[in-house]
Amino acid sequence: MSAQPLMVDPSAGQTPAPRRLAVRRLSLTRFRNYASATxxxxxxxxxxxxxxxAGKTNLLEAVSFLAPGRGLRRARLSEVDRVVPGDASPPTAATAWAVAARIEGKLGATAIGTGRDPEAEGERRLVRIDGVPAKSQAVLADHVTVSWLTPAMDRLFMDGASGRRRFLDRLVFAFDPEHSTRVNGYEHAWRERNRLIRDGVxxxxxxxxxEETLAATGVAVAAARAALVARLNRVCAATAEPFPAASLALDGTVDRWLQEAPALDVEDRLRATLAAGRRPSGAGMGSPEAEGPHRSDLAVRHVPKDMPAERCSTGEQKALLVGIVLAHAxxxxVDEGAAPILLLDEVAAHLDDRRRAALFEAVLALGGQAWLTGTDRGVFAPIADRAQIVEVTDGRLAPAGTIGFRGETSNG
Known part of the structure; x- marks a missing residue:
């Protein structure tokens, strides 16, 4: 089966083939269950x-740290330090983890190093680009974009709205690195305002x-989400079988206001609403009086069935999620001329053979690099001749080639 793109942005027209963002060499030191590995x-x-x-997801997590953020597990930096069985000692400078990589990035071949700062008392991450210390991890976005699917995301449509907001914000962040700063600033201002209310100030x-900060930043956050949702809907509408087309919508008071009025008018309305809600009963971000983008939800529908995602089967939900992630990639x-590095952890779960094979072809058609994990090597048979197979056993890596690949199942 030849690799054909399953989705395009109808507004983009003809675009040149994207560059390939790729990891060429990955080295881990004191990372999760790896003492060291290359x-x-x-x-x-x-x-x-x-x-x-065995450590398959740990490797994906290491790759995810090549981009800004907390990685695919959203872990505290000290939680990533290698833990020796039976050793309950707290993290120290001697246990600080590190990841080094040689990549083909947006700006060409680059060496990236990152890890927990062994000298810092708190949670501080160090980043080096070609051996030169970076001012912040935000610079990583200039070199590489990483996107992922994990088993924890399989319940995205069933669990609470906070997980869906984080999912959407991560998608926005890939296009707008300042979005994360706005979200963090908004949440910090909320906590400060709630503290004033709680203390009776x-x-x-x-x-x-x-409230000035909350109004301006909150509307900017909501507008950025809305802009990406509109673009994703255009791409998802062109999604080809066997992945169902998804329709996305933002469900929140501020989101509805933005559909009805200019952003500056919405800022004024939100500012007035906040001023009227300065009372203890409205102190929590989840209280009815606390309007803002922190209360928004991402609603997804299965277009062919005209059914909310949460009412679809497990397999249909997984197919919808895969389609959205591929559309985003x-x-x-199209935007950057470079597809992201995709990390697909146990992605074959809940997908039938047809969708699994289509996913593999769609991923390869993007023109980027994909990292996939699984206990059953046989499910990757459709791409056995195009994939580098690595056996992972107790924090050790070994090339597996393709000998005995088809139909072989690992234990566990």
Whole structure:
């Protein structure tokens, strides 16, 4: 089966083939269950095969730290330090983890190093680009974009709205690195305002300053989400079978206001609403009086069935989620001329053979690099001749080639 793109942005027209963002060499030190490990990478796809608990997801997490953020597990930096069985000692400088990589990035071949700062008392991450210390991890976005699907996301449509907001914000962040700063600033201002309410502070000037920040930043966050949802809907509408087309919508008071009025008018309305809600009963971000983008939800529908995602079967939900992630990757390829590095952890779960084969072809058609994990090597048979197969066993890596690949199942 030849690799054909399953989705395009209808507004983009003809675009040149994207560059390939790829990891060429990955080295881990004191990372999760790895004392040290190095992997030379060649090709568009890496399959990490091995039993549960061997360290496959840990490798994906290491790659995710090549981009800004907290990685695919959203872990505290000290939680990533290698834990020796039976050793309950707290993290120290001697246990600080590090990841080094040689990549083909947006700006060409680059060496990236990152890890927990062994000298810092708190949670501080260090980043080096070609051996030079970076001012912040935000610079990583200039070199590489990483996107992922994990088993924890399988319940995205069933669990609470906070997880869907985080999912959408991560998608927005890939196009707008300042979005994360706005979201963090908004949440910080909320906490400060709630503290004033909780402490019974009556100084209106303090509230006004925070509410000015909340109004301006909150509307910017909501507008950025809405802009990406509109673009994703255009791409998702062109999604080809066997992945169902998805329709996305933002469900929140501020989101509805933005559909009815200019952003500046919405800022004024939100600012007035906040000023009217300065009372203890409205102190929590989840209270009815606390309007803002922190209360928004991402609603997804299965277009062919005209059914909310949460009412679809497990397999249909997984197919919808895969389609959205691939649509987002396609948008990045169009916008930046480079598809993201995709990390697909146990992605074959809940997908039938037809959808699984279509997913593999769609991923390769993006023109980027994909890292996939699984306990059953046989499910990757459709791309066995195009993937680098790596056996993962108890924090050790070994090339597996393709001998005995088809139909072989690992234990665990």
């Amino acid at each position: 992997l030379e990478v060649d090709g568009p796809a890496v399959v990490l095969a091995g039993p549960n608990g 009556r100084d209106s000037a303090w509230y006004a300053a925070l 396609r948008l990045q390829a």
